[in-house]
Amino acid sequence: MSYKTLEPFFKPKSIAVIGASRSPEKVGYQLVKSLIDVGYEGKIYPVNPKADEILGLKAYPNIKSIGETVDLALIAIPAQNVPEVLREAGECKVKCVIVISGGFKEIGGEGVKLEEEIKRIAKEYGIRLMGPNCIGVYDPHNKIDTLFLPRDRALRPKKGDIAFISQSGAMGVAFLDWMTMENIGLSCFISYGNKADVDEIDLLEYLLHDEKCKVIAMYLEEITNGKRFIEVASETSKVKPIVAIKAGRTMEGAKAVSSHTGALAGREEIVEAAFKKAGVIRAYDTHELFDYARALATGRIAFGDRIAIITDGGGAGVMATDKLTDERMGVGLKLAELKDETKLELKKHIPPFAIPHNPIDLTGSVTPEMYGDVIEIVSRDENVDGIVVIVLIHPPGMNVKVVDEVEKAYKSTNKPILIASTGGEPTQKILRMFQERGIPSYPEVERAVKAMKCLVERGRYLKKLERRFH
Amino acid sequence: MSYKTLEPFFKPKSIAVIGASRSPEKVGYQLVKSLIDVGYEGKIYPVNPKADEILGLKAYPNIKSIGETVDLALIAIPAQNVPEVLREAGECKVKCVIVISGGFKEIGGEGVKLEEEIKRIAKEYGIRLMGPNCIGVYDPHNKIDTLFLPRDRALRPKKGDIAFISQSGAMGVAFLDWMTMENIGLSCFISYGNKADVDEIDLLEYLLHDEKCKVIAMYLEEITNGKRFIEVASETSKVKPIVAIKAGRTMEGAKAVSSHTGALAGREEIVEAAFKKAGVIRAYDTHELFDYARALATGRIAFGDRIAIITDGGGAGVMATDKLTDERMGVGLKLAELKDETKLELKKHIPPFAIPHNPIDLTGSVTPEMYGDVIEIVSRDENVDGIVVIVLIHPPGMNVKVVDEVEKAYKSTNKPILIASTGGEPTQKILRMFQERGIPSYPEVERAVKAMKCLVERGRYLKKLERRFH
Known part of the structure; x- marks a missing residue:
């Protein structure tokens, strides 16, 4: 139909x-x-x-x-x-x-x-x-809201370009809450429950043609028609990235699915293969889904797996490096090897006792300007495909100006740049400021690293498509 | 010395x-x-x-x-x-x-x-x-603060019983910020950097004798003396649980360690074996460290791996079940098999169309009272070693009274109960309320499930010790 x-x-x-x-x-x-x-x-x-x-x-x-x-x-x-x-x-x-x-x-x-x-x-x-x-539809562009959840407890995000379709209402609502809290825009939200008629495939087709949607996030408990799902998802993911959680992965989880929406969760290997074939990026929890969607919404893609890490906390740099390079517990990407001219240039901008190699540690002597300069220099390096910037605002020389500095550098390049900042309320404020300027920001270094992996995956998929057509 | x-x-x-x-x-x-x-x-x-x-x-x-x-x-x-x-x-x-x-x-x-x-x-x-x-010491009990980080950006938590020792100042400060934000108490914080003299072993010994410390969290980049570490950590962990991050797990991470504190990160297999032998519970990122420490600080231990999940969102229950039972991507625990009498008793308290099996879905017709009743009934079941309670506050019948109801049920048992609640500001408020009443609460179901695993690990370790001594 x-x-x-x-x-x-x-x-x-x-x-x-x-x-x-x-x-x-x-x-x-x-x-x-x-x-x-x-x-x-x-x-x-x-x-x-x-x-x-x-x-x-x-x-x-x-x-x-x-x-x-x-x-x-x-x-x-x-x-x-x-x-x-x-x-x-x-x-x-x-x-x-x-x-x-x-x-x-x-x-x-x-x-x-x-x-x-x-x-x-x-x-x-x-x-x-x-x-x-x-719970149906929330569409801030078309002003439709069929959610029976009071607005003071279930928040409604502003207009934007991320669509979220979810078999579960509750998972959807958590997602909407987070979007609101982080000031991220929604194109529309659809909870479709037991799907007696309208299913995820119908909705993907609708969203493919919906101009205000740039990225599709999905929470699935069951894929009704595997073959057709692959067809439609493949068509859609050529144009708009799709990120999906498939719940009911385990035997026990599949049983829980059955008493939730009465669906059969399907075999894990088949789901895995279908996602891969259709270019659907998989998320394993709600935060991943949320984190990947907003990284993808920037439209920036990592066309390679060589990542630079810039930090003002040595320990945070080490943790990010572990997560980035670990094949088993991490995402298995590469720490970019900086070019000699980049290192020479960096030397002029980092503290005298800092060492200009990746991860680049600006140390506790960091300033907001240092971030701007260093990001610009690193983003010009051909050996760098993406940058994770860890911004800890605790050092004495740091202040909110760092947001302007990073934004300037962000605009000077097309490479993906993701921010991580760990800490309490003052840090959360900075995170929201980055997000308001359209720069994805994460409250844990590991989450930023995983989101970068997602942009690398998207890059790989687009390259594969390209090869297929040329 | x-x-x-x-x-x-x-x-x-x-x-x-x-x-x-x-x-x-x-x-x-x-x-x-x-x-x-x-x-x-x-x-x-x-x-x-x-x-x-x-x-x-x-x-x-x-x-x-x-x-x-x-x-x-x-x-x-x-x-x-x-x-x-x-x-x-x-x-x-x-x-x-x-x-x-x-x-x-x-x-x-x-x-x-x-x-x-x-x-x-x-x-x-x-x-x-x-x-x-x-950056040295912050001890709110003894009123010592050698942190050069301004208080408006680097928050100081209140007095409590979790000690945190960290080779990295920055990781420590993020931890302190989170503790403050969640209103969790600190016994003391120590950042010891390059450890020319005082090292993690000295500090463990000190904390073993420090009465105000109940749980020890550590961020390590290097273990100086493996043999002595095992000795001291074993002695300490008999009395006080130790949770630790060991950063520099990967080759690239180890290089980053070297330019951070000049240490050699050591071989991963050796660290793994040392932790296991000494009963040190391992965390892989800062949030895990934080989450495990506050679960352990309750003093409640899971003396078995059979976990009940109570939820008012079906999808969230499925996600928790996946995470709980998955051996590869999850924590590999068991979904408790409820006794027949428990199921009969539950039937009287859950909505008519809800099914009394684990995960127990209270559905969108949930009320705060339902949580109290159901937790009490489930905690009395001998087949249940711990409970993860997912509280989504969005349904129309829900409100903050749920905190009182859960607290009452919490006090009726000695089994570990961990709360998960996903959502925006109204949810965050509820999470903080739980935490203030001493009930660990997490903003993602997966985090609560992982923290439960940590309590099961602690239970296994104590049982093993017991066998050794009897």
């Missing part, structure tokens, strides 16, 4: 909320509230036979009584009542439906039958169905 | 600051300021031939002119002048000296000779020498 059938999930002219409620602790209340809070510009129709008005909006006893076209319906009522309502939605020509309710395939037995039934009804009426057992 | 010779580093009655300065950007200014700021209760003697007064304290042209006993001298002057001043300190019967200055073994050549010289002088006069190239 064409990806265009999914458009009403993202750009609906009107939305009905089935199971809307007047009690703030209810999902059906939060759904209406989220749409209002996000500034949704179309019509909202709360549906509840026992209410006349919800959150200042006229309420309707059922979909039919609305008497107008409904592009998208959100359903949050007990599972056993969903088929009936879905049929009614079909008769009213609702185009898309998000079934928030749980109690389907994930609970087994009756739930499995119920899910089969809603699948059949959706097909019969040509409705595109997202869920059940999901 | 007796560990008692180290006491003046921690409980000096008087301190001279050689190289004290009136310029706030100078190390010699910050040293005096840090001692004042920490509320040091003894006498401070700034030494600077060009000043009469520094920060309101009378300054002296040299140590001799002080005319009183000096227990501890901090030296922050250019390396080439250190031998002369050290000799003067010796003649004045100074007991302990911290050489902050760099420019010794770590720069090679002349630096190596200079370090040999100060070593010889210290020995000749019976001075215990810490450093050179270090």
Whole structure:
């Protein structure tokens, strides 16, 4: 089916909320509230036979009584009542439906039958169905928010270019929270749950055509159709990098998947091979997914594995070097061998007792200007494919000016530069400042090193594609 | 030498600051300021031939002119002048000296000779020498602070029972920052740099006898004397758990060590064997060190590897299960098999559509009370050796009361319980609340799982010791 059938999930002219409620602790209340809070510009129709008005909006006893076209319906009522309502939605020509309710395939037995039934009804009426057992869509560009999670606890990030599609709502929400906290922009977020109809493949196709999306992050518990996944993911990853977590890797994890979304997690070797073939970069935990996505969102790629490390703390430089070069416990990249002219040039800018080799330790006598100069010099070296810059702000000569200095140097090159800075609140502030200037910054040296590996992987994949086409 | 010779580093009655300065950007200014700021209760003697007064304290042209006993001298002057001043300190019967200055073994050549010289002088006069190239001691219990890093950027944690000894100052400072941010207490911090005299073995001996220390965390770049290290660490780890990072694991990392503290990093296999023999738990990055130390500080031990996971997000439960059970990418523990009576009891407290098996998913219908009840029930199960509790605060029915509920359940058992909660500022607040109540809490499920592994390792070690003695 064409990806265009999914458009009403993202750009609906009107939305009905089935199971809307007047009690703030209810999902059906939060759904209406989220749409209002996000500034949704179309019509909202709360549906509840026992209410006349919800959150200042006229309420309707059922979909039919609305008497107008409904592009998208959100359903949050007990599972056993969903088929009936879905049929009614079909008769009213609702185009898309998000079934928030749980109690389907994930609970087994009756739930499995119920899910089969809603699948059949959706097909019969040509409705595109997202869920059940999901939280749906948050799209800050199109001002759609179907998340029933209160905004004071579940934060909503600003507009941006990273899309996140997730089988799990909870993992998605953690991701959104982190994005908000780090001031990173989202293109859209989609939680698709048990995927009775809309699945990760449909969503990849949609995102491939969505101009505001530059990078795709995914949390998967199951790949429905391996062959088709590889096809679509391959097409997509040529244009937009894809990073994915595949949960349920272990036998025990796979069992847990089954009671979460009722899916079969699939064999680990097959997933591994499919990702490799399709150019999907794999992440193993949420932070990795988050870290890789924002490194990739810069559009900078490491076209080689020779990395320079610049630091003002010797120990941090050693730790980064271990992580960078270790084949088993680390990422297995190379410490760049600096050219002689680079070393000579560096000598003029580093403290007299510092040694100009990689990792380059600016020592406790560091200044913000030193960072700017040294990054510029190192980035000009042809032996360097990427730079990890460790900025510890504790030394007496350091201050926030380091952000300006690094930014200037960052703009002087196209090579990837990732920042790491470990420490408390003053450090966190600096990290956010870097991130606001579009320079990915990480609170641990190891995380920056892993993110650099991801840019190297992307570079390798693009080179491989290139060879294939020339 | 007796560990008692180290006491003046921690409980000096008087301190001279050689190289004290009136310029706030100078190390010699910050040293005096840090001692004042920490509320040091003894006498401070700034030494600077060009000043009469520094920060309101009378300054002296040299140590001799002080005319009183000096227990501890901090030296922050250019390396080439250190031998002369050290000799003067010796003649004045100074007991302990911290050489902050760099420019010794770590720069090679002349630096190596200079370090040999100060070593010889210290020995000749019976001075215990810490450093050179270090930042010394921060001890909030004894109100000693020799860190030249301004307090607004390098945070100082509150009093507590975790000791941290670090060859690197920068790694140490990151650790202190994190402790402060998470409100975790420190017994003392020691950065010992090039260890011309005082080394990690001396410090372990001191900490073994230091009552306020319950757990020891270490960042090491080199182990000076393997045999003696094993002896002392074994003695210590019987009483107090030791967690350690050994940096310079890789060939490239070892080279970086050499230009950092001038040390030889030593063969990885030997380090591995030494740690194992001495019962030292190994951490591979700063966060692991931090996470393990605060799990161990609770004094709770997992006497088995069967772990229960309680969550309100299915995806997070799956991720935790993967990490828990995976032998290769995870920690290789077991998912506890709940007893039938536990399952029956759980049924009464979890949502009707939730399935009472491990991982236990309380679903989006969770309440704070549910956490309290479920943790209590699960902790009573003899098949459970430890519990990882994932608390996502996003669902509508959740709120901060969950902290009270979990605390109540926590106090009802002696089994280890570790919290994980992923998310933005509202989540961070909850994490800090848990930590304040003495319940270790982690911002990623994977980190909580790894910390649980550390408690299982500690349990195994203690069991092994027990077998040896019975």
